[in-house]
Amino acid sequence: MDTQALAAFLEVADTASFSKAAERLFLSQPAVSKRIATLEAQLGRSLFDRVGRQVTLTDAGRALLPYARRALADIEDGRRALSQLSEKVEGRLSIGTSHHIGLHRLPPVLRAYTLAYPDVDLDIQFMDSEVACEAVLAGKLELGIVTLPTQPLAHLQSRLVWPDPLSVVVAPAHPLAGLKKPELADLAEHPAVLPDEATYTHRIVTAALTRHGLTPRIRLATNYLETLKMLVMIGLGWSVLPRSMLDQDLIALPIRELALERELGVVWHEKRTLSSAALALLDQLPAP
Structure with missing residues (x-):
């Protein structure tokens, strides 16, 4: 089963939209539709009902959803675990942050980080802090550099960086x-x-x-x-x-x-392995 097809399935399920899923995946809508069609052909089941502009999961889609999330999360955990076996800090690091933090707090941190670790491919996504926390919990982002939640969120670890x-x-x-x-x-x-x-x-x-x-x-x-x-x-x-x-x-x-x-800081999923790139950025962030 193609992991790219599973990723497309999750995005369509989460957004209830092929066009929004395409935007998130930086693909065309026909490309996302093709991946879903390939996955449905492999499974022999329709995963989405398409009625007008509404896209909803079928019974088969709802049954597949938790397994698809788990499979992609396990693969990502494996990639991060393998990255720690190398002495070289490299690979992709996905971060979510707010526009305010991205403009006013992160530039000197990321400037020093990219100089120290030029082989890391930074994927920085700007979004509301609340959305970034949910994306970390869903396994879509490895780290969130955000306004910290006012109440603890299950499985979300956090560290204060900037009062x-x-x-x-x-x-x-x-x-x-x-x-x-x-x-x-x-x-x-x-x-x-x-x-x-x-x-x-x-x-x-x-x-x-x-x-x-x-x-x-x-x-x-x-x-x-x-x-x-x-x-x-x-x-x-x-x-x-x-x-x-x-x-x-x-x-x-x-x-x-x-x-x-308010408190600004970094969040990560307590049950997922952090890559060497993520651990290096945690070390780079200043102490409060």
Whole structure:
């Protein structure tokens, strides 16, 4: 059974779409369809029902799914285990990271890493931290360099790399910027622009505000912190951003009741073997 066909099967099953699976695999849609057709011919079973634009697993597809995941995970574990037998650090290393970490934290780490290990083929995928953690658990990524989950996830190991203190911020012309001693109650009187509710950062911020009895009036939410910064700068509302993003275009409000911080770090699957390339990157990451 072709592992490439199994990989295509898993992507179609996960995305419920041949076109989205093709995008993830960097293939054309006909190529993905051909791999699925080959697999169905080998098994003598139809794996997907295709009704209009909807793609759903058949009974045979649902039965195959856990075995396909296990088979590809075992093959990948074998590849990583074999890489540790060589003194040379090489091969492919798949990493998922957020745009913010990729822009503001990783460049010096990856610059030093690629100089030290030029034979490693880095596959860096940018995505939300929550998606990266799920991809590590599913075996699609070896490491995630992400905002660490607010609650432990089963089988996901993590290590803190960068403490990331947060500040409530506004534009210099915002009414809150003129207050000498802004308080939480003042925030409730003005709209906010915050990270999307599905993100770990949103959960950290709203949990802290809820503890003080404040429900923010959210005007707009987005996954990208750089976009949030722009929205604050044009006066659309207050927000909570990493202190590392502060500059002359933002005013940090000294609200004594709030001490906000998130943790940035690395995650991996506790039951999967790490390749020599992954172990070398873990060593390269700074201590907090």
